[in-house]
Amino acid sequence: MLDNISILFQAPIFAVDLLVQGLLIGGIFVLAAYGLALVWGVMNVKNLAQGDMVILGGYVAYQCTLWGMHPIIALPIAFMLLFALGWGIYATIIRRVVDRDMFTSLLATFGLSLLIQQALNLRFGPEVKIAESGFGTLDFGDLTIPAIRFVGLGLAAVLAVGLVLFMRNSRMGQAIRATAQDPRAARVLGINTDRVYAFTYALNAAICGAAGVLVAMIWNIQPFYGIVHSIRAFIIVTAAGLGNLPGVVVAGFGLGVWENYSGFIFGAEFAVAAVVIVLVLVLMVRLFQMYRVRQVVR
Known part of the structure; x- marks a missing residue:
């Protein structure tokens, strides 16, 4: 570990490379976390299947490569397929737990996570897959960065801007924001909150599908990798706070920069452990903040 840290000081180009690549992959983390923040803030559902939907989108891209298509073409396909699947999941599972306690929603989405994992395992097998993009690399002096990381960041930015504009200007976006603020008042004003919930969950699934396509082109995918992406999304949303898009x-x-640096310093096998450590630290800070504002009821 000390040797790796000394390398960063002796060859600053490595530190710059880790920083740039961490920022590039961080954009994809933001995309998946935004979907979780949407569902959590509007429906108060903690979706433990978030990462598995990301992996599902990745397998859509992989399947498209088997059919001779470029994985970029799979992005709108995954968006639409996961939107339809998300609507179906809401109608069959999520609508029954929206008004229940937190434990019920966690249990339901955990079962959904296991179902997606096993379905992908039966269809594609447990081997690691990747959707080859064929974009090559870009050279910036001593820096060599895969071009797909820039493409992924650009596509993630386009999707994020589109989502923000949709939430601000469309009628459904306004209904989603009104329902998030006060569901009872929204129903009084004539908003079909059940339809809003269905659209919100379906939109979250579609966002995850699009993020999964980018993940499959940049990293490896495997049926049981979803838990890591779920942890990342929970860390980002918890650290930023609900409704805080700039914070997300x-x-x-x-998180992208931290994961890149920790993977280099501690070794690639400890990169996921470093992410879990961040989750524990964020939860401890949030708990401490709750204790500070807690008041005795007189």
């Missing part, structure tokens, strides 16, 4: 962006990029 900052936390997502920060």
